[in-house]
Amino acid sequence: MKQVLEGSHAVSEAVRLARVEVISAYPITPQTHIVEAISEYCANGTMDARFLCVESEHSAMAAVIGAASSGARAFTATSSHGLAYMHELLHWASAARLPIVMAEVNRALGPGWNIWLDQTDSLSQRDTGWIQLYCEDGQEVLDTTLQAFRLAEAVNLPVMVVLDAFFLSHTFEPIDVPEKNQVDQFLPRLSPRIELNTENPYALNQMAGPAVYMEMRHNIEFAMQQAFSRFDEIENEFEASFGRKHGPLDAVACDDAEIILVTAGTTASTCRQVIADLRSRGEKAGLLKLKMFRPFPTDLMRRYLEKTQKLAVIDRNFSFGASGIFAQEIKAALCNAKRRPPVFGYIAGLGGRDVTPQTIEDIYWQTKNSEAPKSESIWIGLNEELVESWSN
Amino acid sequence: MPQKKFDGDIPLFIPRSTISSAENKTGSWRYFRPFYEEKTAPCSAACPVGADIPRVEMLARQGLFKKAGEIILEENPFPSICGRVCFHPCESACNRGDYDQPIAIHSLERFIGDTVLMQGIKADLQPHSTNGKKVAIAGAGPAGLATAYFLSRLGYQSDIFEAQPESGGLLRWGIPDYRLPEDVLKRETSRIEDCGATIHYNTPVTQELLEKIMPTYDAVFIGCGYGRPIQLKIPGEQWAQDGLKFLHRIRTGEPASIQGTAAVVGGGNTAIDVARSLKRLGADPIIVYRRRKQDMPAFEPEIAMALEEDIGLQELAAPIVIQKNDNHPSAADYGYTLTLQKMKVSATPIRGRARVVPDGDICETLNVDHIFMAIGAGPEAFWNPSAPTQISELTLSHCRIIERKVPVIYGGDLVNQPQSVTDAIASGKQGAMALDVYFKQGWGAIEERLASCRVGDGPALSMAAYHNAETKSRKAHVVSFEEINSDYFQSSPRAVPIRLAPDQRIQSFAEIESTLPKEAAVNEAQRCFNCGICTSCDYCRIYCPEVAVIVEKAQRRINLDYCKGCGICVTECPRNAMALEEEKK
Numbered sequence: 006m007k008q009v010l011e012g013s014h015a016v017s018e019a020v021r022l023a024r025v026e027v028i029s030a031y032p033i034t035p036q037t038h039i040v041e042a043i044s045e046y047c048a049n050g051t052m053d054a055r056f057l058c059v060e061s062e063h064s065a066m067a068a069v070i071g072a073a074s075s076g077a078r079a080f081t082a083t084s085s086h087g088l089a090y091m092h093e094l095l096h097w098a099s100a101a102r103l104p105i106v107m108a109e110v111n112r113a114l115g116p117g118w119n120i121w122l123d124q125t126d127s128l129s130q131r132d133t134g135w136i137q138l139y140c141e142d143g144q145e146v147l148d149t150t151l152q153a154f155r156l157a158e159a160v161n162l163p164v165m166v167v168l169d170a171f172f173l174s175h176t177f178e179p180i181d182v183p184e185k186n187q188v189d190q191f192l193p194r195l196s197p198r199i200e201l202n203t204e205n206p207y208a209l210n211q212m213a214g215p216a217v218y219m220e221m222r223h224n225i226e227f228a229m230q231q232a233f234s235r236f237d238e239i240e241n242e243f244e245a246s247f248g249r250k251h252g253p254l255d256a257v258a259c260d261d262a263e264i265i266l267v268t269a270g271t272t273a274s275t276c277r278q279v280i281a282d283l284r285s286r287g288e289k290a291g292l293l294k295l296k297m298f299r300p301f302p303t304d305l306m307r308r309y310l311e312k313t314q315k316l317a318v319i320d321r322n323f324s325f326g327a328s329g330i331f332a333q334e335i336k337a338a339l340c341n342a343k344r345r346p347p348v349f350g351y352i353a354g355l356g357g358r359d360v361t362p363q364t365i366e367d368i369y370w371q372t373k374n375s376e377a378p379k380s381e382s383i384w385i386g387l388n389e390e391l392v393e394s395w396s397n
Numbered sequence: 398m399p400q401k402k403f404d405g406d407i408p409l410f411i412p413r414s415t416i417s418s419a420e421n422k423t424g425s426w427r428y429f430r431p432f433y434e435e436k437t438a439p440c441s442a443a444c445p446v447g448a449d450i451p452r453v454e455m456l457a458r459q460g461l462f463k464k465a466g467e468i469i470l471e472e473n474p475f476p477s478i479c480g481r482v483c484f485h486p487c488e489s490a491c492n493r494g495d496y497d498q499p500i501a502i503h504s505l506e507r508f509i510g511d512t513v514l515m516q517g518i519k520a521d522l523q524p525h526s527t528n529g530k531k532v533a534i535a536g537a538g539p540a541g542l543a544t545a546y547f548l549s550r551l552g553y554q555s556d557i558f559e560a561q562p563e564s565g566g567l568l569r570w571g572i573p574d575y576r577l578p579e580d581v582l583k584r585e586t587s588r589i590e591d592c593g594a595t596i597h598y599n600t601p602v603t604q605e606l607l608e609k610i611m612p613t614y615d616a617v618f619i620g621c622g623y624g625r626p627i628q629l630k631i632p633g634e635q636w637a638q639d640g641l642k643f644l645h646r647i648r649t650g651e652p653a654s655i656q657g658t659a660a661v662v663g664g665g666n667t668a669i670d671v672a673r674s675l676k677r678l679g680a681d682p683i684i685v686y687r688r689r690k691q692d693m694p695a696f697e698p699e700i701a702m703a704l705e706e707d708i709g710l711q712e713l714a715a716p717i718v719i720q721k722n723d724n725h726p727s728a729a730d731y732g733y734t735l736t737l738q739k740m741k742v743s744a745t746p747i748r749g750r751a752r753v754v755p756d757g758d759i760c761e762t763l764n765v766d767h768i769f770m771a772i773g774a775g776p777e778a779f780w781n782p783s784a785p786t787q788i789s790e791l792t793l794s795h796c797r798i799i800e801r802k803v804p805v806i807y808g809g810d811l812v813n814q815p816q817s818v819t820d821a822i823a824s825g826k827q828g829a830m831a832l833d834v835y836f837k838q839g840w841g842a843i844e845e846r847l848a849s850c851r852v853g854d855g856p857a858l859s860m861a862a863y864h865n866a867e868t869k870s871r872k873a874h875v876v877s878f879e880e881i882n883s884d885y886f887q888s889s890p891r892a893v894p895i896r897l898a899p900d901q902r903i904q905s906f907a908e909i910e911s912t913l914p915k916e917a918a919v920n921e922a923q924r925c926f927n928c929g930i931c932t933s934c935d936y937c938r939i940y941c942p943e944v945a946v947i948v949e950k951a952q953r954r955i956n957l958d959y960c961k962g963c964g965i966c967v968t969e970c971p972r973n974a975m976a977l978e979e980e981k982k
Contacts (some may be wrong), residue, residue, distance in 0.1 A: 208418045234403075
């Protein structure tokens with residue numbers, strides 16, 4: 006049934022439908038609405054689950070690691086500094102091969118203190134062994150959260166469902182919320198492969214020396230690589246039940262595109278409109294929405310990008326001393342490809358600054374009118390007066 | 398990296414032991430040993446009858462009202478009465494008072510007492526067999542009735558001799574209906590006859606009767622209370638009525654109404670009861686007290702309710718003369734003039750209580766239609782226990798035992814300070830236990846045996862401990878608030894029973910406070926810390942890193958093969974029902 010839901014509550018509804026057994030979280034803007042609703046479900050009996058209040062995100066992740074180690078379906082949510090605070094345990098959760106699902110709301114890190122959209126928080130956790138899925142709208146958030154449990158449990162790796170601060174977390178949209186019994190069929194109760202049992206106790210995660218550690222890492226990467234096909238199967242099954250499929254990448258008008266815009270999250274929605282406008286004016290523009298960031302869909306991406314003439318990557322994040330993180334990853338993916346179109350890296354919309362259709366169109370024309378990128382990163386919409394005041 | 402599709406379960410290569418970790422007997426690391434050790438709750442220690450309040454509240458929380466009633470009845474035959482009229486020293490001692498507000502223990506006791514009465518629940522108390530011994534009891538007040546009750550629980554027969562046509566003593570004749578309704582009193586006191594005691598009504602115990610019956614009994618308990626009002630010894634005192642007798646008259650059905658103004662002299666519960674009764678009968682009473690309000694021995698909530706009912710209070714005023722105004726033209730409307738000496742607080746207190754002295758010779762007069770004296774009562778002269786002689790004599794906290802031809806016990810108000818209902822019941826319990834020890838082990842064993850049944854470090858005695866001397870496991874140590882792990886509790890307001898509004902109250906003698914409804918009682922019981930007792934909350938087991946707490950038949954024990962003595966269980970125990978000791982290697 007369609008309901009008008011806030012993006013945050015699309016996550017909460019999915020967690021309720023997924024019959025999660027243990028939730029532990031610490032509030033942080035703009036994530037708080039997610040766990041607020043879940044805690045109410047636990048308190049009023051809507052969900053038969055334990056909600057563990059903890060004193061920090063570090064403890065929240067530790068608690069869900071404990072819950073998942075004993076075979077429970079476990080969930081947490083965080084944002085920005087909260088995610089950074091979890092960092093050590095993010096590595097632990099993945100190497101312990103625990104199928105935890107986390108909602109992560111992209112928010113800027115301070116200082117300056119800023120609660121608005123910025124992707125640097127989740128992208129700087131790219132090496133922790135978590136699967137990362139970036140969502141564009143409320144419906145995708147709900148669907149992806151349900152799929153995330155299936156995926157995590159199929160490959161025994163944790164999954165991060167990522168959504169934009171405010172533009173998605175606090176925006177109300179009509180969202181189709183599936184029926185419980187239908188979800189139960191798609192997502193049955195967890196049959197845990199790791200389950201601590203006091204009747205038959207064993208030790209987990211003890212010392213692993215040089216003789217085995219490398220193989221353990223290789224085993225994680227093996228599972229990561231299998232996530233592509235497993236996600237595909239899961240999405241097909243989901244589509245058969247619910248009639249929706251979002252894909253690890255979404256290519257819009259890419260087949261004959263001369264310039265392809267690449268981006269993630271809600272910016273993709275704005276791009277869709279700009280692409281349509283440009284096409285109506287005869288421009289051969291395309292959009293590649295990046296949903297799955299880990300594992301990185303190199304092969305699939307090459308298939309779309311090799312054919313085009315220029316790429317414009319819009320990063321709402323930055324790796325200081327290098328470039329936008331999505332741009333880096335795409336350049337790396339193309340490095341060994343047969344054809345390598347030039348990659349224009351644009352930095353826009355940091356800390357919640359609007360990325361308007363005009364911003365995107367500016368990016369398009371700048372790309373079209375340049376032979377090659379002037380620099381590795383082109384910062385869009387800077388207040389030149391302000392910048393000049395310290396650079397001269 | 399291969400992107401080849403892999404069917405079936407993804408291989409998991411993770412650090413995980415192949416043999417059971419139970420092989421590792423972590424108990425060998427232990428330097429400290431935890432153990433379960435129940436301790437005494439401060440409420441129990443403060444209760445004159447030593448009620449097992451933490452266990453009662455635990456059972457009430459679980460909805461096990463019958464079992465809770467049995468635990469109460471083990472120590473006290475009158476929960477419905479005490480829940481109404483006891484001044485609940487338990488609540489002043491309650492550790493929860495240091496956290497938010499004390500548990501409404503009296504309201505819960507009343508709820509359980511009433512539930513047991515209303516549902517006609519028969520308590521399954523430990524059965525006893527009669528031992529053929531008979532005890533004579535003088536007075537069917539709370540002390541005498543309690544003596545008979547506890548004696549029957551120990552196998553003795555009793556005959557109670559009562560001057561009045563009904564039992565209850567001060568509860569029946571001295572406490573107004575709005576505090577203790579007659580039907581509650583009757584239903585609860587009938588418990589005594591149910592357990593086999595015979596009450597001889599209209600039979601005042603005189604010195605002659607006592608001498609006559611003594612040879613036919615194995616022991617005598619004297620709990621006649623205070624029947625003789627204390628005199629103020631001021632001129633014109635003959636014009637004043639006695640407060641206690643007035644209350645007695647009201648409870649026998651007379652008088653229907655009293656008009657005019659009335660002065661009630663005194664500051665105890667009787668003075669308050671007289672004033673509030675007068676108000677209900679239509680009069681306009683004022684309480685006259687020689688000290689200040691905060692010095693009044695009456696229970697504070699009763700004073701507050703009297704003031705709410707618009708009853709006057711004149712503090713620091715001592716009556717010095719009463720005049721009758723038959724021919725007094727200036728005060729024609731009033732029957733009497735009460736002359737009051739104004740008092741003031743002296744700088745030097747006496748026995749912890751403010752001392753008042755006359756404030757020079759300032760006097761004032763009060764013209765009223767009626768004067769009542771409620772300044773206390775004393776025993777009839779011959780009930781004063783005789784001065785110590787060569788015969789054996791033992792003074793206990795709530796009794797005095799004299800070995801004559803048979804043992805004679807003085808109890809109740811005759812020996813108690815303070816003279817409360819619960820202390821009277823405690824006196825009956827102590828007397829019954831003392832007699833049982835006397836008959837079984839002899840005079841010399843009484844003190845030691847009774848001491849072994851003490852609740853905590855106070856004078857209260859536990860009948861449960863007396864019955865199960867071998868299994869008594871609760872330590873005398875009284876749990877303090879600092880020993881409670883308050884992280885396990887959340888602040889919540891104390892249950893407040895519904896009360897009639899002051900203007901409704903004064904219309905009749907209807908009971909003011911209602912019994913808590915079931916949900917409110919269960920909620921209130923939930924607030925209890927259950928200091929010192931194991932409630933099977935299981936936090937010791939949940940937090941044990943070695944899963945070394947074993948639960949068998951609802952009993953917990955530590956598996957010493959794995960307990961490494963970290964002490965987490967002891968720290969986590971919310972109510973100090975565990976302890977840690979050094980391991981003796």
